[in-house]
Amino acid sequence: MATHPGEPAGTAAAVPIIGHVHLKVSDLDRSEAFYRDVLGFETTTRYGDQAVFMSFGGYHHHLGLNVWHSKGAPPAPIDRPGLYHLAILYPTRRDLARALRRVIDAGVAIDGAADHDVSEAIYLHDPDGNGIELYRDRPRSEWRYGADGSLVMGTAPLDLRALLAEAD
Numbered sequence: 001m002a003t004h005p006g007e008p009a010g011t012a013a014a015v016p017i018i019g020h021v022h023l024k025v026s027d028l029d030r031s032e033a034f035y036r037d038v039l040g041f042e043t044t045t046r047y048g049d050q051a052v053f054m055s056f057g058g059y060h061h062h063l064g065l066n067v068w069h070s071k072g073a074p075p076a077p078i079d080r081p082g083l084y085h086l087a088i089l090y091p092t093r094r095d096l097a098r099a100l101r102r103v104i105d106a107g108v109a110i111d112g113a114a115d116h117d118v119s120e121a122i123y124l125h126d127p128d129g130n131g132i133e134l135y136r137d138r139p140r141s142e143w144r145y146g147a148d149g150s151l152v153m154g155t156a157p158l159d160l161r162a163l164l165a166e167a168d
Contacts, residue, residue: 021086022064025128026073028052031065034127038106039088039134040099075129085123085131096120096136097167100160103134113158118143118151120158 025031032052035041041054044061050068053061076082090096100122103110111131112123121135144152 020062020064022066023083023086023126023128023130024070024073025065025067025126025130026070026075027127028065028067028071030127035063035065038102038108039132040102070128078129083130085133087121087133087135090134090136093120093136093163094166096122096134097163097165099134100163101167104164110160113160115154115156115158117154117156120163122158122160 023031028049028051032043032046032054035054036043041056041063042058043052044055044059045053051064051066054063054065055061088099090099103122103124108124110122110124114121114123117138119135119137121133124132124134126132146152
């Protein structure tokens with residue numbers, strides 16, 4: 001078990017975390033290049049032309065990509081059950097800003113950006129139409145709670161220009 005990412009050890013109860021995501025893709029090389037060159041993942045293992053495992057920081061894998069049932073297939077219809085998006089948590093606002101810079105430099109369309117009070121998020125899609133959220137959490141000390149104890153979250157515009165100013 002681990003504490004919540006971004007929290008100092010001993011400040012939060014140990015909780016399970018989602019260890020990795022495995023996506024079906026239609027073109028393994030294209031998807032590997034996107035996740036490596038745009039989002040900054042490193043390839044840790046490749047199984048020929050069938051699957052790739054990728055990570056940040058030398059972990060065995062945070063992301064798996066495969067074409068076992070999806071090689072050459074079109075994106076899944078938006079109105080069908082399935083993955084809405086995967087979320088990539090960056091440790092600092094500066095790290096999120098640098099990720100945004102890579103996305104812009106690669107010419108990837110940004111679908112939206114929001115300040116959720118507890119976090120700041122940028123939304124986009126990979127080459128197969130899988131939704132991706134790039135985000136950073138604010139420190140828990142900045143989170144607000146309602147009178148009933150529920151977490152206060154919202155959706156306000158995120159100033160991408162101000163965020164990008166932190167990339168350098």
